[in-house]
Amino acid sequence: MKKLSTISLFVFGVVVIAILTAGLVFYQNNKNAPSSSALVKNAIDKINPNGGTVTLDMTEIAKHNKSSNCWMLISGNVYDITSFFGSHPGGNSVMAATCGTDATDAYMTKDPNAKTTSGGQDHSSRAKTMLADYYLGKLNEVIGSTKVNIPSSTSGASTSSQTSTGVPSNTTSVKSNTVINSNVVPASNITLTLSEISKHNKSSDCFLLISGKVYNITSFFGSHPGGNSVMAATCGTDATAAYMTKDPNATTSGSRSSHSSNATGMLVSYYIGDLNQTIGQQKVTSTNAVVAPTTRGGDNEWDD
Amino acid sequence: MITMNIIVILSIIPVIIWAFMAPLASRFTDLGTVTTSIGQIFGLVGMSLFSINLILAGRLKFLDKYFNGLDKVYANHSKIGAISFSMLLFHPLFLVVQYLLTSTKAAAMFFVPGNDVPVTWGIISLGLMILLIGFTFYIKLKYNVWKFSHKFMTGAFFLAVVHTMLISSDVSRNIMLRYYILLLAGAGLFVVVRKAYFDYFANNKFNYKVVNIKPLNKDIIEIEMEPLKERMIFTSGQFSFFTFLSNGVSSESHPFSLSSSNNENNLKITVKNLGDYTGLLNNLRPEDGVLIDGPYGHFSYVNVKSKNQIWIAGGIGITPFFSMAKSLANDYNIDFYYSVKEEGEAVYTKELQDISVKNPNFKFNLWSAKDKGYINGGVVANLSGGVGDKDIFLCGPPMLMESLKNQFVSLGVDINKIHYENFSF
Numbered sequence: 001m002k003k004l005s006t007i008s009l010f011v012f013g014v015v016v017i018a019i020l021t022a023g024l025v026f027y028q029n030n031k032n033a034p035s036s037s038a039l040v041k042n043a044i045d046k047i048n049p050n051g052g053t054v055t056l057d058m059t060e061i062a063k064h065n066k067s068s069n070c071w072m073l074i075s076g077n078v079y080d081i082t083s084f085f086g087s088h089p090g091g092n093s094v095m096a097a098t099c100g101t102d103a104t105d106a107y108m109t110k111d112p113n114a115k116t117t118s119g120g121q122d123h124s125s126r127a128k129t130m131l132a133d134y135y136l137g138k139l140n141e142v143i144g145s146t147k148v149n150i151p152s153s154t155s156g157a158s159t160s161s162q163t164s165t166g167v168p169s170n171t172t173s174v175k176s177n178t179v180i181n182s183n184v185v186p187a188s189n190i191t192l193t194l195s196e197i198s199k200h201n202k203s204s205d206c207f208l209l210i211s212g213k214v215y216n217i218t219s220f221f222g223s224h225p226g227g228n229s230v231m232a233a234t235c236g237t238d239a240t241a242a243y244m245t246k247d248p249n250a251t252t253s254g255s256r257s258s259h260s261s262n263a264t265g266m267l268v269s270y271y272i273g274d275l276n277q278t279i280g281q282q283k284v285t286s287t288n289a290v291v292a293p294t295t296r297g298g299d300n301e302w303d304d
Numbered sequence: 305m306i307t308m309n310i311i312v313i314l315s316i317i318p319v320i321i322w323a324f325m326a327p328l329a330s331r332f333t334d335l336g337t338v339t340t341s342i343g344q345i346f347g348l349v350g351m352s353l354f355s356i357n358l359i360l361a362g363r364l365k366f367l368d369k370y371f372n373g374l375d376k377v378y379a380n381h382s383k384i385g386a387i388s389f390s391m392l393l394f395h396p397l398f399l400v401v402q403y404l405l406t407s408t409k410a411a412a413m414f415f416v417p418g419n420d421v422p423v424t425w426g427i428i429s430l431g432l433m434i435l436l437i438g439f440t441f442y443i444k445l446k447y448n449v450w451k452f453s454h455k456f457m458t459g460a461f462f463l464a465v466v467h468t469m470l471i472s473s474d475v476s477r478n479i480m481l482r483y484y485i486l487l488l489a490g491a492g493l494f495v496v497v498r499k500a501y502f503d504y505f506a507n508n509k510f511n512y513k514v515v516n517i518k519p520l521n522k523d524i525i526e527i528e529m530e531p532l533k534e535r536m537i538f539t540s541g542q543f544s545f546f547t548f549l550s551n552g553v554s555s556e557s558h559p560f561s562l563s564s565s566n567n568e569n570n571l572k573i574t575v576k577n578l579g580d581y582t583g584l585l586n587n588l589r590p591e592d593g594v595l596i597d598g599p600y601g602h603f604s605y606v607n608v609k610s611k612n613q614i615w616i617a618g619g620i621g622i623t624p625f626f627s628m629a630k631s632l633a634n635d636y637n638i639d640f641y642y643s644v645k646e647e648g649e650a651v652y653t654k655e656l657q658d659i660s661v662k663n664p665n666f667k668f669n670l671w672s673a674k675d676k677g678y679i680n681g682g683v684v685a686n687l688s689g690g691v692g693d694k695d696i697f698l699c700g701p702p703m704l705m706e707s708l709k710n711q712f713v714s715l716g717v718d719i720n721k722i723h724y725e726n727f728s729f
Contacts, residue, residue, distance in 0.1 A: 001386035002441045008390035009434065015397050016415050019404070023412020087336050087406040110472075121472045126420045130403075130410050 056137045058102070065100025067092060071136070072103040078141075079134040116260075191278045194238070201236025203228060207272075208239040214277075215270040307370045311384065314488065315352035319345050321481045322474050336402040343398030344474060350391035351468055351485060354461055357384050358492030362499050363545070363597065373602035375543075375559075375726040389437055392430060392464070422471035429463035432456065447581055448556045458496050465489045503557075509547070510536045512571060512594040517586075520574065520651040524620065526563065527585065529571045529594050536596055539606060540565045540627040543725075544598025546573065552587025557597060561623040561699075561725070563652075565630035571596070574651065576620040603725045604628060605636060608695040610721070614688055615640040616679065616708060618700020619649065624725065625699065626652050629659050629666065638666045639688045643700065646674040678704075681711025691717055698724040 054060060056078040064071035070082045081095065088095050090110060097112040105114040110121050123131075137143045190196060192207075192214045200207035206218045217231065224231050226246060233248040241250040244258045259267075273279040322344065331341040360367065360381040368374040396415070403411040417424040439445055439453045468475055468485055475481050502508045512529040519525050536544070545557040558581060564572035577583045605613055605628050615638060617625045622642060632638065640660075644650045650670055660668040669687070671679045685691045696712055698705045705724050712722055 001383050004390050005386045005437055005441055008393045009437070012393040012397060012434075015400075019400060019408065019411045020415055022408045023410075084406065086334055087402050089336075089340055089402055091330055091333070091337065093330075121476070124420050124423075124472065126410070126413060126423070129413065129419070130406060133407060133410075 053142050055140060055142050057140050061102075062100045067096040067099060070096065070099035072098055072101060073139055074102075074104050074107045074131070076104075076139050078136045078139060079131060080136050081131075081134045084130075084134060189278050189280060191276060192273050193276055198236040203232040203235060206232070206235035208234060208243075209237070209275060210240050210243045210267070212275050213271055214273050214275060215267060216272045217267075217270045220266075220270060307367075308380070311353075311356055311380075314356060315349045318348040318352055318481055318484055321478060321484060322348060325474055325478050325481070336405050339398045339401035343395050343401075346391045346398060347395040347468070347473075348475075348481075348485070350388050350395055351464060352488055353384050353388035353391070354464065355485075355488040355492035357381055357388060358458065358461060359495045360384065362495035363600075364495065365600075368600045368602070373725070374600040375603075379726045385437075389433060392433065396426070396430070422467055425463050425470065426467035429460045429467055432460040432463065436460065447558075448554045451556050458493070461489070461492065465493075507595065508597075510534060510596040510598070512596055514548075514550075514588050514590050514592040514594060515570065516590065517588050521648065523577045523649075524574060524651050525577070525585065526572055526574045527588060528564075529573075529596075531569070531571075532593075535569065536571065536598060538562060538566055538599035539604045540631040541604030541606075541624040542599040542601040543603075543624070544596050544600065547595040547597075548585070548588060549593035549595065550588055553584045553592075554581065557595070559600075561601075561627070562599070563623040563626045565627050567631055574620070574623045574626070601725065603697070603699070603723060605632070605638070605695075605697065608721075608723065610693060610695045611635060612637045612694045613639075613697060614684060614691065614694050615697045616643065616684065616700070617641070618643045618679075618698075618704040619645075621698075621700030621725075622651060623699075625697070626656070629656060632659070632663065632666060634663055634665060636665060639669070639684075640667065641669045641671050641679060641684060643671040643673060643679040643704070645672070647672045679708075681708055681715050685715055691715055694721070696722045698722065702726075 058073070061071045061073055061078060064080070064082075067085050068082065070085070071078060071080050073079075085092050085095065094106075094110075094112045098106045103112075105116055106112045108114070108122050109116075110123065194209070197207045197209055197214060200216070200218075203221050204218065206216070206221070208215045208217055221228050221231065230242075230246075230248045234242045242248045244250070246259065330337070332338045360377050363374065367377045371377045371380065400411050400414050403414050413419050414423070415427070417427045436453060436457050439450055445453065465486075468489075469482070470476075475485055511532040511534075513532055514527060515530045516528040517525055518528070538544070541561075543559050543561040545559050547555060547557040549555070560573040560575065562571060563574040564570065575582050575585050577586070601624075603624055605615075613636065615625050615628070617640070625640060625642075629638075629640065640656070642650060642653075642656070647670065650672075653670060656668045660666045673679070681691070688694070691712060694717075696717060698708055709719075709722050709724065713719055
């Protein structure tokens with residue numbers, strides 16, 4: 001029995017040391033690879049009329065909907081996990097089911113059919129580290145089409161790319177440098193005062209103030225489960241109480257039920273800035289353009 | 305043996321639950337899933353065996369009965385421990401393959417503590433196990449130091465249970481598997497805590513005091529003890545665990561065969577100075593207290609059907625036979641061989657000769673290797689007129705017992721008729 005223990009210990013020692021050494025060497029090599037910010041800069045440089053670019057919007061993501069070509073959106077970030085097939089501890093089929101979709105809920109709950117991020121079990125931090133290897137960009141970010149083909153072996157680099165390139169880590173830094181949309185309009189700034197908001201008071205041009213944040217929900221008309229009219233009634237106003245109570249005439253946020261966290265998650269997509277913040281005009285005109293990262297899956301989690 | 309079958313079944317049950325949790329085809333689709341599944345199985349079986357091993361370490365009376373002696377329980381404890389340890393070592397090795405398929409870095413991070421809390425518990429647990437197994441097999445510690453160190457296995461086990469319960473796996477997804485693992489682990493921890501309770505807080509042992517220490521030759525002493533309250537009833541040939549409460553002797557318990565018979569009021573053990581703890585027993589003084597946990601063991605002439613028996617003692621292995629000879633009934637036919645290196649080493653020769661004079665069915669042969677060469681199965685068979693239907697009792701150095709056992713088996717003796725005491729714990 002001592003023999004069995006000795007053999008097991010020997011194999012264990014050799015394998016662990018080999019993997020740790022290889023992993024460490026790999027990590028060192030990685031540091032010598034083109035720096036992360038350079039990679040992203042490279043990708044952004046390619047955004048010009050001559051080079052091919054890809055906008056990471058839902059339409060584009062939906063095209064990559066099979067295991068042989070699988071993109072998914074998780075917490076506002078787009079991943080190409082094609083090369084991960086075969087390595088998923090939970091099996092391929094659960095993963096394949098979410099190809100080409102917003103897999104945030106599925107990822108958070110390990111349930112491909114989940115509709116909320118609650119319940120079930122979140123992936124481990126290790127899984128998150130691995131996921132970073134497959135990062136393509138933020139939702140609606142325009143990236144060079146060559147970047148799409150960057151093999152996942154540049155992993156470590158793209159892992160840290162997020163922090164180093166200053167992708168907004170909170171909602172107030174929306175005006176940062178990421179290229180948001182290809183239909184860029186010449187910049188002219190507006191300030192999101194209450195009087196400015198009140199100008200956008202119809203369903204074809206609808207701003208709302210909710211809890212000090214300004215949302216342009218124009219493109220959401222037609223999608224509201226509660227109907228358009230209740231929403232239209234609050235265009236151009238402080239809709240905080242209405243939003244909290246689902247009652248357009250409410251003046252306090254006390255009674256009735258608030259919107260779900262799911263709804264709040266969707267609302268984030270329409271955020272254009274804080275009250276009295278000055279923002280570029282193009283933010284206002286481009287619909288559903290700015291994705292304010294949710295606090296969940298903040299940048300720190302990607303550090304290793 | 306039925307007890308071993310029970311242990312195998314107990315450690316296979318979680319694998320069966322696991323197997324029914326998801327279609328097996330989905331668990332064995334490609335390299336990644338196959339290795340992951342094997343890793344999970346190793347984890348489940350390893351943990352089950354580890355739990356069982358804690359139970360085996362609890363010195364439980366019913367185990368003494370079902371294993372035909374606590375010495376066999378400890379022999380199995382050692383065997384199962386090594387198997388469990390090896391499985392738990394391979395558990396992460398199989399699991400890491402899926403990460404290796406993705407990236408070497410991810411695989412390396414798998415072994416680095418701190419990235420993932422449940423995994424970290426597993427890493428710490430395994431690290432502690434490796435250290436303690438090192439003390440057991442490779443680094444020779446003094447018995448009492450080793451024994452103290454080995455108690456930390458319970459700590460390693462506890463961390464392993466925390467790891468099993470926290471990690472998201474089939475154990476967290478299946479309530480039945482979860483409760484099974486918890487139940488088995490709980491039973492193991494209960495037995496350990498129970499033993500610790502009796503060792504440190506409550507006394508469930510027999511209280512004796514030393515009355516006499518008598519040197520029998522230059523290496524061997526006889527320690528005689530008298531009951532302070534209740535007398536321990538035992539069968540000749542059994543052993544007990546002794547804790548001596550004396551300044552000159554370390555306080556851990558040690559097993560010794562009883563050399564007195566149950567007919568005597570006082571208890572005696574006969575100890576050879578092997579240079580370790582046994583040497584310290586020379587420091588004992590009359591009136592020193594003794595705690596006795598026993599009796600244990602199944603090694604006795606009364607436990608077999610045949611009344612035609614061959615007893616072979618090697619060196620200090622004389623002790624259970626001396627006890628048995630003193631309580632022997634006349635209707636037993638015993639050929640007793642007492643093998644020593646040289647005649648001066650032998651003890652109790654006069655007493656044994658007296659018994660053989662009184663009881664003609666008890667034949668005493670002192671076998672000096674210096675004069676007659678090493679004793680072996682063929683010689684015994686010749687002198688005893690065949691060994692065919694006789695039960696054979698062996699007690700002595702492990703090497704001698706092993707070679708005698710093999711010789712008797714090759715002479716056609718049924719292995720179930722060869723009885724021996726494992727003194728190596």
